Amino acid sequence: MTENNSMSNAEPSISEQQAIRKEKLNQLRELNVNPYPYSYDVTHTSAEILADEDSYITTTPDEPGDAKRVSVAGRVMTRRIMGKASFFTLQDSKGTIQVYIRRDDVGVEEYNKVFKKMVDIGDIVGIKGYVFKTGTKETTIRAEEFEFLSKTIRPIPTPKEVENEDGEKVTYDAFTDKEQRYRQRYVDMIVNPDVRDTFRKRTQIVQTMRNMMNERGYLEVETPILQPIYGGAAAKPFVTHHNALDMDLYLRIANELYLKRLIVGGFDGVYEFSKDFRNEGLSRFHNPEFTQVELYVAYKDYNWMMDFMEEMIEKVALALHGSTTVTVGENEINFERPWPRIPMYEAIENETGHDLSGKTTEEIFDIAKSLHIDVDESMGKGKLIDEIFGETVEHKLIQPTFITDYPIEMSPLAKKHRTKEGLVERFEAVCNGKEIANAFTELNDPVDQRERFEEQARLKADGDEEAMAVDEDFLRAIEYGMPPTAGIGIGIDRLAMIMTNSDSIRDVLFFPQMRPE
């Protein structure tokens, strides 16, 4: 970053429309109208009225008598002014409802000088009135009182949705520029209501998972984000500095090692929804900060964890869609239990015809070359196998699938397989061609763990930036004894992408990372 500070926000020159709207603020105050009052008594949302409209509608709107009164608040999204009466669409958090406002209902001054002259699309207003159906059978609130709640001084995009002859919805002037949608998510949410729906679903995913873990009696905990030693995953960290301690700290890349300390401490099950940070590239699938849930359960192994995950994700699909089947792009993905469980070597053999079990590093290297996979001499056995899997198998796994039993070289925190030499008890859940979870029977043999860390340290010394550091405190913890434990990390962003049929991680993050404007 240079001298010219990109954090500063010099006020840009304003458009004609902004100038006009600012002037309206002065005019409103001259009319003794507060453009920014303090509260409003909202009795109904648009959705509550529309869901039960028969109980609200009066058939004699010109003589409403004791028809039910409603007050709603929201944003003016469209306007149709016809002289002495007008229609406008009011959008609140639950949807939209049409409002009909007449000069002779709200008063000449209020209608002519305030409503007609001062209201812009985007303004937040409150309406009190009663409900009727128009000639074209649209349920509409007839306003008896109108109030400004917040005057907008910046024009918002004005998309228009209409049904064509075939009954299809066509949107004109939709707000589609992705850069602006991400940078100004607030505008995106105002004019693209399905965006709000995506984020509601994301929260529903988290809540469904949290509820299930709570029902099982697992404890939701919080562990440090600022860590003196980062670990628990293979990734490059962000570094920051603590002034008072005069030491560098890392933003966590995973919370695994802290959660396992808590299992040592005596909890049977702990979980944390955690923002993790990895100093790597951005893409459709990667944001520098992302969310995982990690869960550790004592006295269980990875077989149990597969059962648990199936059940949890099936619940999520049902909660969001009322079905185990979810449409993602061109695929129908079915999360109904049980999911196939395929050992990694078997998955590779099924796809390529090569059985890697018992093969030497050199033999696997040659197989990779024969499959036209980009490999080099520096790659270890585990890395080579991972490359082969990634290139030949992973993207083909559309339906949820557990890939089990990984090479020990790639898994320094997982326990050796109880029967298969050279492998660990680890699985990844793959769905729509992408990993959505990673889990193992946790390594609780402290001597073995120390050796694995030392191997990582050798890799780090050889220049592997993603190799783990030896975490002496973590070793000390498991030297005190950690019970047999199953652990899992589930990527919430990836899961949300699948469950909401989003093709970019940016669509499931409110504020994806962007370069400064």
Added chain:
RNA sequence: GAAUCGGUAGCUCAGCUGGUAGAGCAACGGCCUUUUAAGCCGUGGGUCGAGGGUUCGAACCCCUCCCGAUUCACCA
């Protein structure tokens, strides 16, 4: 980091082999008391992403840079 495509009014977009910018919606002034992309008449609005170059003349051609999307590479 590389390649491709893109950045023109508040929004969505035109703009030909170079002749200093247009449309619809939005805004502004009128008319209009059941409209719904409301309609009709009229008006204004632009650092054409930024900077340099070529040219009599650049939104357009050339160079550099900024921002974004997509694909690829690393990664969850």
